[in-house]
Amino acid sequence: MVKSIRELYRCRALIQILVSRDLKARYRGSVLGFMWSMLNPFLMMLVYWLVFSIYLRNGMENYHVYLFCGLLPWLWFSASLLEGCNSIIAGANLVKKVMFPAEVLPIVVILSNLIHFFLGLPILAAFLIIYRVPPGNNLLAFPIIVLIQFVFTFGLMLLLSALSVHLRDIQQILNNIVTLWFFMTPIVYSVTDLNLESKPPAIRWVMNLNPMKHIIEGYHRVFLQHMTDRGIAMFNESIPWTGLFVVLGCSVILLAVAWSVFNHFKTGFSEEI
């Protein structure tokens, strides 16, 4: 894995230019251009807000801020996963014709989606200012959580992209899995809403198995530290480091396994696609 990372580092110029190609090409021809990177998550937030706040009467104060805070990193995760799974197949003309480490393709996907994530942050900041949620010292943990999410997402992407070259069915089922995963993660609801005390402890245990739960909750603590719901500070706790570090540990193992699987399949890519 270390060797692979070093190889990727050597290709950084290529990665950089492919990421900027992706970014430029995505909104080329549209009037609003880069604005869509901010508008898209905002519009999606409006959809969920409409459903959950107006129709289902979720009573949380500043619900849309909460929603947006979880949605942004989730979109990074889900878009990376869906695009990344397809990245080797979509990059067929490169893999077949040019010699370069194939890992470049998924890494380009995760990086360009990371940039979209960052482009959405100013909107979140605007929300926080408008609804007077002051920043707290948890904000400093932001890069670490991004890193954890990066490692976890990239490991998963490597695994899926390599396998889906041979088993294209993965791509089809992945859409549904990601949708289910979205609702299993506290983004449109918060864990406290679930009244877990009244439910069997097994449920809480299962929920904690979801790495994205820990990551998204981490973001909630980072940005909404001082947000109040009917006068009670909801996320005024320190970051749940224990959970996050367990996630990080598992992600590193996942990444190592995924990379060796990827390297195993790599030589066959140019013949299979």
Add this chain to the structure above:
Amino acid sequence: MERYVIEMDSVSKAFKKHRRRNQFLTLKSTLIRDLWRLGQPTTENDNLFWALKQFDLRIASGETVGLIGSNGSGKSTALKLIAGILTPTNGTVRVIGRLSALIELGAGFHPEISGRENIFINGIMLGLTKQQIRSKFDEIVDFADLRAFIDNPVRTYSSGMFMRLGFAVAVHVDPDILLIDEVLAVGDQSFVHKCLERIFDFKRRGKTIVVVSHDLGSVEKLCSRAVWLSNGERRCEGPSREVIGSYLMSVARQEEARYASEHEQIQEALEEQARRTVGQTGESKDGDGGVPEAVLPDNALDTGKRWGNRKIEIMQFRIVDSVGRERYVFQTGEDVTFDVRFEAKEPVGKAVFGIGIYLQDGTWCYGSNTQIDRMEIDEFTGSGWFRLTFPAMPLIENSYLIDIAVHAEDQTPFDFHSRMYRIAFRSLHRDSGIVRLHHSWSFSDTIHVRRLNADGPVQVDRAAEGAAADGCGT
């Protein structure tokens, strides 16, 4: 001691013949096992296609080598193995130096962004740094001749413009080793020449070049050495002129076999027809014996291709070369002889023999007969033959149809075989038209002319081609 920059040691490459998708999904365990096995170099022999078998190739620094062979002979596979795009199933490939592969031009071009940005992407992909691209940018744009369109998205480019841009970037990478796979067929003539010039420039600067091409003329000009692959194995290797010569001869032999069997079928049908005609005329000896084609069921011969009253009948037609061998595929410039056997069943006055040569589309290339050539043939009976020889036949590479006819002086046809026979010509030259006219070029002293030939000036006369060294044990 020579330094090899490319070394392939008994390299084999196998491809799976068909996908294994339907073998999946029986049991979870088989799924996992099969999936894992997929990534590994396959070794079991069923379902495998060996594109390359135990192939050795050593190329020294500064050499230009051409890989030739028919489709599916493994030459592109060999090139992709050198480029590192494919990994060998067995054996090793070693390459020393920076390598640029003109295998697919414009790899990584994104249709939505401008030509300018694509030059940067493509250049970095081929191993340049941003700084290097910036310094070569103008040169690249001028080479591709796309200055007016460089800021338009690539999707608005024509396929020719796309290829030009791709080629321009690729040749400005300035590699130590240049791999070229059949990319000389892009763009208009002027661009092709620009590309060739650039490639020759590489050659002059002592770069190593490996070419895969069906354009044997270019291979011969560019490469000092050629390797002929056949079914994934090296058939022959040596000076490109000799190897290409033997390759052409082998191709000609294959074609020959095809043409000969076709000719034989027509010949058999002719004989069959002749037998039946004899039977008929035997019964009604004094009958007028005309319109035999109306009576005869004719399978192999399209009746529209043959007419006449058969008072003189053409019994056999053959084409032979200068040493009397029956052949139907020739090199441009070889001696060609038409050999015709005929039979007159009764005296019918003076006869005229003639031939015609046509293109497939009906264009009449040449025609003549004994009358035109001011000959008079006295009345005769029984069998006879004539031979018509074309010394150094100048017809260019193409397939031609032949007319053979015998008729009376007043044009009444005795036996007319219209476009029943075929002859093909093969040539290294790429000239167009119908015949290769004898010609020579000269220029004023103010004009500097370079002959794009690997060894010496352009050889106009290819008469020696047929006799090219057959040292390859074909």
